[in-house]
Amino acid sequence: MSRATRLARAEPETAPGRSVHKNMVRVPGGTFLMGSDDFYPEERPVHRVSIDGFWMDEHPVTNAQFRRFVMATGYVTVAERPLDPVNYPGADPSLLVPGSLVFRKTSGPVNLRDFRNWWTYTPGASWRRPEGPGSNLGGRERHPVVHVAYEDAEAYARWAGKDLPTESEWEFAARGGLEGATYAWGDEFAPKGKMLANTWQGQFPWQNLKTDRYEGTSPVKAFPPNGYGLYDATGNVWEWTSDYFSTRHPDEATKPCCVPRNPRVDSPERSYAVGQPGAHIPRKVIKGGSHLCAPNYCLRYRPAARQGETIDTSTSHIGFRCITRGPGFPQIEPGSRLSSCSPASSLGLEGHDA
Ligand SMILES: [Ca+2]
Ligand SMILES: [Ca+2]
Ligand SMILES: [Cu+2]
Numbered sequence: 001m002s003r004a005t006r007l008a009r010a011e012p013e014t015a016p017g018r019s020v021h022k023n024m025v026r027v028p029g030g031t032f033l034m035g036s037d038d039f040y041p042e043e044r045p046v047h048r049v050s051i052d053g054f055w056m057d058e059h060p061v062t063n064a065q066f067r068r069f070v071m072a073t074g075y076v077t078v079a080e081r082p083l084d085p086v087n088y089p090g091a092d093p094s095l096l097v098p099g100s101l102v103f104r105k106t107s108g109p110v111n112l113r114d115f116r117n118w119w120t121y122t123p124g125a126s127w128r129r130p131e132g133p134g135s136n137l138g139g140r141e142r143h144p145v146v147h148v149a150y151e152d153a154e155a156y157a158r159w160a161g162k163d164l165p166t167e168s169e170w171e172f173a174a175r176g177g178l179e180g181a182t183y184a185w186g187d188e189f190a191p192k193g194k195m196l197a198n199t200w201q202g203q204f205p206w207q208n209l210k211t212d213r214y215e216g217t218s219p220v221k222a223f224p225p226n227g228y229g230l231y232d233a234t235g236n237v238w239e240w241t242s243d244y245f246s247t248r249h250p251d252e253a254t255k256p257c258c259v260p261r262n263p264r265v266d267s268p269e270r271s272y273a274v275g276q277p278g279a280h281i282p283r284k285v286i287k288g289g290s291h292l293c294a295p296n297y298c299l300r301y302r303p304a305a306r307q308g309e310t311i312d313t314s315t316s317h318i319g320f321r322c323i324t325r326g327p328g329f330p331q332i333e334p335g336s337r338l339s340s341c342s343p344a345s346s347l348g349l350e351g352h353d354a
Contacts, residue, residue, distance in 0.1 A: 021055050024324065025229040027173045029053035031259060033180045034171055035249045036304035043304045046180070047252040050261040051172045056165065057321040059220035059231040060144035060239060061156060063137050066127060069156050078149035079126045079314045087281075087312070099123040100147040101315040102131055103216075103292060106206040112297055118205040119315070127152075130316055142219040144237040144319035150284050150311040153240045153320035162322035166264050167243040167285045167306065169323060174234060174288060174303035176227030184226040184234045184303055196223055197235030199301045204294035216291055216316070234301045235293070237319035238286040238309075244271040245283040245308030271308060283308035290317035 029052040036043045069075060079100040088096060102122040110117040122132040127147045129135045137143075148156075157164050165173070174184050181187055185196050195212035202209035214222070221231045233239075243265040253259045265271075268282035286309045289300035300307070309318065 021324065023058055024055040025058045027054055027056050027169075027228050027230075027323075030172070032172050032175060034168055034304070036182075036302070038182070039299060039302070039304065042247050042306055042308075044248055045251060047249055048259045049168045049172070049263060050259050051169055052262055052325070054165075054169060055324040056169075056173050056228075056230060057162075057323070058225070058229055060237055060319045060321045061153075062142050062220055063127070063145050064141040066145035066148070066156060067137075069159050073155075073159060075152075075155055075159075077127055077147065077152045077314070078312060079147050095121050095123075097123045098126070099132070100125040101313070103205075103316050105208065108206050109203065110205065112204070125316075126314075140217070140219075142221075143217040144220060144232070146217065146237060146316050146319050147314040148240075148319060149314045150240055150309075152314070154242075156320075157322045160322055162324050164240060164242040164320060165323045166262070167241045167287060168260075168263055170239065170241050170287045171303050173228055173230055173323075174226065176225075176230065176233075178227060182302055184230075185224070197301050198223065198232070198291045199235045199289065200292055200294035200297075202294065204292065204297040214291060218291070234288045234303060234305075236291055237317055238290045238307070239288055240309075240318065240320040241285045241287055242266075243285045244268045245285045245306070246270040247308075273308065273310070278310045278313075281310040281312055283310050285309075286318060292317050 029050070031048055031050045033046050034049045035046045037046050080098050082098060083096045085091070085093070085096055099122050101119045102125050103118055104120050106118055125132040125147060127145050128137060130137070130140070130146055153164055175181065176184055178184075178186065183189060183196070185191075190196065198212055198214045198218040200208060201211040208215050212218075212223075218232075218236055220236070223232065223235070225231045226233055244267060246265065247270075250260070265285075271283040272281075273279050273283060285306050287303075287306055289298070289302065289305050292298070293300045299305075
């Protein structure tokens, strides 16, 4: 496609007032350093990845937005459906009822190796009733929706005419244009004492000091955006991505020409948590940490942070946001010069022009 054609195509999309990009920000393409060598093994090694530009929801999908989807479609989330015992061999039958994992603060220090100390499978918990029966969304319309499993996020995205981001798209966006920074805003956690994300301060899981003012989820946009105008990328809620998990990143490309471009992990084979409960259920990558991430337990309120989550899992700290690829950004056709080893792709030059 010629440059002129690209620009002609791009113009209507970037014209003001296009509702398709309402509440979305434009994330330019480029080449970046993905991962981190300084924290957990699953974030290693740092390696270069090239990404085409896209639009991204400026904040995680809220309860109000998710409600509009459910009202329009009658959609029933995974947490609200009956469970098939075939998928949960050996499970306590009394727990095979619709429900979700709810965090419960403990009264004192507990063994941090056993997450059952603070996660409780709660019958009746769902996005509408985040703490289970008797709870509701009052006052939380602008909080991120939680208790959504992977297919719920995917169903919402399809309805909205959007997609879920791949892990590398998500991480590129969360970094906000900063190269290799620890946090979405730089290398210092709380510059001049200012809290820049909803995390956990104090001793997890029993002492929540709320230096950032929020015990659980927070309304979206309560903290400043990153360099691309994205709110709550790190902290608040973990966010589903479309990639299957693997326990480490690929190595840095040995030749600069072969930096992966828009990589996807679409095979579940390496994602299973062998030897652990739920080992037969594939895992997708969740990104960015949540309001439960604390220095003494889980330093994952960072763009590089990642975890594998079984696709049927829903909890009170996992949500998602969507992206839109396509018109407005040059998409590289398979077999075209730029899709393989060209100098332009290695420098990340395309994607900046739209
Ligand atoms: Ca907090
Ligand atoms: Ca987040
Ligand atoms: Cu965490």
